[in-house]
Amino acid sequence: MVAAEKKSSLDSRSLQLRKKILETFSLGGRGHPASALSLVEIMRVLYDDVLRFDASDPNWPLRDRCVLSKGHGCLALYVLLADKGFFPEDELGKFCKAGGMLGGHPEYGRVPGVEASTGSLGHGPSIGVGFALNARIDKLDYRVFVILGDGEINEGTVWEAAMSAGKHALDNMVFIIDYNKMQSYGTVDAVQPLEPLADKWRAFGCAVVEVDGHSVSELQLVLRRLPLQDGKPTAVICHTVKGKGVREMENNLSWHHKSGFDEGVIAAMISRLGDCVA
Amino acid sequence: MVHELAGKDPRIVFIGSDLGHGTLADFAREIPERFFMEGISEANVIGMASGLALCGKIVYVNTIASFLTRRCFEQIVLDLCLHKARVRLIGNGGGMVYAPLGPTHETVEDIAVMRALPNMTVVAPADAEEMKRLMPQTVDYPGPIYIRLAKGYDPIVSADAPPFLIGKGLIVRNGTGALLITTGITLKIAMEAADLLNRHHISSTILHLPTIKPLDHEAILRCAGQVAAIVTIEEHSIIGGLGGAVAEVIAEADFDSPKRFKRLGLPDIFPDDYGSQDGLLKRYQLTPEHVTATVRSLL
Numbered sequence: 001m002v003a004a005e006k007k008s009s010l011d012s013r014s015l016q017l018r019k020k021i022l023e024t025f026s027l028g029g030r031g032h033p034a035s036a037l038s039l040v041e042i043m044r045v046l047y048d049d050v051l052r053f054d055a056s057d058p059n060w061p062l063r064d065r066c067v068l069s070k071g072h073g074c075l076a077l078y079v080l081l082a083d084k085g086f087f088p089e090d091e092l093g094k095f096c097k098a099g100g101m102l103g104g105h106p107e108y109g110r111v112p113g114v115e116a117s118t119g120s121l122g123h124g125p126s127i128g129v130g131f132a133l134n135a136r137i138d139k140l141d142y143r144v145f146v147i148l149g150d151g152e153i154n155e156g157t158v159w160e161a162a163m164s165a166g167k168h169a170l171d172n173m174v175f176i177i178d179y180n181k182m183q184s185y186g187t188v189d190a191v192q193p194l195e196p197l198a199d200k201w202r203a204f205g206c207a208v209v210e211v212d213g214h215s216v217s218e219l220q221l222v223l224r225r226l227p228l229q230d231g232k233p234t235a236v237i238c239h240t241v242k243g244k245g246v247r248e249m250e251n252n253l254s255w256h257h258k259s260g261f262d263e264g265v266i267a268a269m270i271s272r273l274g275d276c277v278a
Numbered sequence: 279m280v281h282e283l284a285g286k287d288p289r290i291v292f293i294g295s296d297l298g299h300g301t302l303a304d305f306a307r308e309i310p311e312r313f314f315m316e317g318i319s320e321a322n323v324i325g326m327a328s329g330l331a332l333c334g335k336i337v338y339v340n341t342i343a344s345f346l347t348r349r350c351f352e353q354i355v356l357d358l359c360l361h362k363a364r365v366r367l368i369g370n371g372g373g374m375v376y377a378p379l380g381p382t383h384e385t386v387e388d389i390a391v392m393r394a395l396p397n398m399t400v401v402a403p404a405d406a407e408e409m410k411r412l413m414p415q416t417v418d419y420p421g422p423i424y425i426r427l428a429k430g431y432d433p434i435v436s437a438d439a440p441p442f443l444i445g446k447g448l449i450v451r452n453g454t455g456a457l458l459i460t461t462g463i464t465l466k467i468a469m470e471a472a473d474l475l476n477r478h479h480i481s482s483t484i485l486h487l488p489t490i491k492p493l494d495h496e497a498i499l500r501c502a503g504q505v506a507a508i509v510t511i512e513e514h515s516i517i518g519g520l521g522g523a524v525a526e527v528i529a530e531a532d533f534d535s536p537k538r539f540k541r542l543g544l545p546d547i548f549p550d551d552y553g554s555q556d557g558l559l560k561r562y563q564l565t566p567e568h569v570t571a572t573v574r575s576l577l
Contacts, residue, residue, distance in 0.1 A: 061333075108332070108360075108361055109361070109362075115332070116328075116329075116332070116357075116361070117356060117360050117361060120352060120356055123325055123352075123353065123356060123357055125325070126321065126322045126323075126324070126325020126326050126328075126329065126353070126357070127325045127326070127328050127329040127332070127357060128329060129322070129325070129326045129329060130325065130326040130327060130328060130329015130330040130331070130332070130333070131329045131330075131332070131333060132329075133314075133326065133329070133330060134329065134330050134333035134334075134335060136311070137291070137311050137312060137330075137335070138333075156321075157321045157322055157325065157353075160319040160321060160322035161322050161325065161326075163317070163319075163322075164316060164317075164319070164322055164326065
């Protein structure tokens with residue numbers, strides 16, 4: 001190892017989930033691997049420690065609703081849903097393939113556990129507001145988690161929904177921002193700067209907290225104690241690294257979306273998982 | 279009407295954008311938990327409606343037709359149609375009702391655009407009475423529905439019989455010379471044209487199609503088979519609306535005798551004058567007189 005490298009702090013579960021993501025991506029032959037890798041700890045803590053669900057009854061009315069609004073990060077979602085038993089694990093092997101259940105973006109009605117079809121960005125927040133208002137109308141205590149990409153929040157609809165959630169004082173609603181600082185063309189700073197990001201969410205009516213989006217303990221601490229403030233939706237800004245855990249992918253724009261790669265390259269990445277610099 | 283339905287059915291929710299002061303005030307007062315006025319944010323309104331519908335609610339969304347179909351088009355496609363969400367889009371002032379306000383407020387392509395979407399139902403009632411007959415049927419109808427309203431106080435020309443059913447054409451008048459096909463307010467134009475044609479000893483069938491999607495193919499083919507000339511009349515672009523939909527059906531039909539066919543609608547332009555809806559209907563020759571002349575030229 002060269003001096004700049006350090007051994008990853010990722011634990012065995014985080015590494016195992018990443019391995020599954022890369023294997024699924026490799027079998028599918030295409031996908032958004034780096035966008036999924038920045039999400040792993042967020043999704044893991046949600047499904048392991050936070051969300052109320054019953055994988056055998058995915059339409060259970062009292063379940064918490066989790067919407068992956070950055071649908072291109074679906075590899076992370078699929079791996080967790082399979083892990084929890086929403087569908088058989090062998091479906092992962094048919095990712096993006098004809099006849100498979102799992103497309104390059106998650107589809108409602110096709111994948112158990114997927115609450116809304118996403119892929120076109122900026123749709124999840126408003127759908128989430130509808131879910132949260134339904135809970136209020138029917139006096140149910142489920143919560144709504146909407147996971148957003150940082151590039152995604154360029155979309156104006158995100159802010160329309162944030163205003164709406166603030167107006168309705170939806171403290172059963174949580175916006176989680178995967179702030180990996182990279183979008184498709186370049187860095188967030190170069191394409192459409194978001195700072196001061198916490199102030200923006202605060203100004204739209206949310207209670208805001210910033211966390212290390214790869215720290216399982218920090219995420220647990222925040223996501224187990226929601227809402228941050230009664231009468232306000234919560235925004236959790238997760239500072240993450242695009243491609244986290246795979247050295248060649250970390251902060252590397254060429255891995256935002258990838259197809260036509262050599263399977264051997266992915267196998268080598270899997271063997272070196274966790275040898276990361278960021 | 280939506281207030282009355284909501285009073286009986288706890289699944290019904292209303293969302294407006296920024297409607298006129300006092301709109302549905304009784305609803306807002308009596309059932310505040312299911313009445314939302316969400317501001318000028320159509321895309322957010324549609325997404326929110328989808329979220330509520332996916333939880334089992336039946337959501338009525340109301341604003342001006344141009345904003346309801348254009349600004350939030352992707353939300354309609356994905357959040358509603360792809361999810362088969364039971365959301366009812368009630369577009370005020372479809373066509374050229376807002377003539378004095380110009381092309382930003384007029385909607386002359388909505389039928390074409392909405393009917394191209396999988397899972398969408400498209401209805402354009404002729405008048406307020408037909409709308410009243412439509413509304414109870416919208417409650418449990420599957421998937422999203424786009425309802426193109428006119429002014430709301432148009433002359434009442436529709437009748438109870440034959441009974442109104444979503445997806446069914448209504449034969450309003452029977453004749454053997456020509457077939458006039460209408461949707462929305464053009465039913466009135468066709469009825470007046472049929473009277474004028476009678477004076478020329480031409481009897482007309484009027485097939486009124488409040489539902490443009492799903493289209494009543496069977497009624498169109500049955501009526502068309504009996505006449506030599508078919509004319510569609512719509513307050514909509516000539517591209518892709520009622521005329522286009524009917525053309526698709528009759529072009530693939532195998533009639534025993536040849537047919538002449540003409541679509542009457544707006545040319546492929548944005549409405550290019552102000553004034554009134556009636557004035558613009560005349561400007562674009564959507565009049566009983568022009569319908570009459572068209573039929574005569576075809577026979």
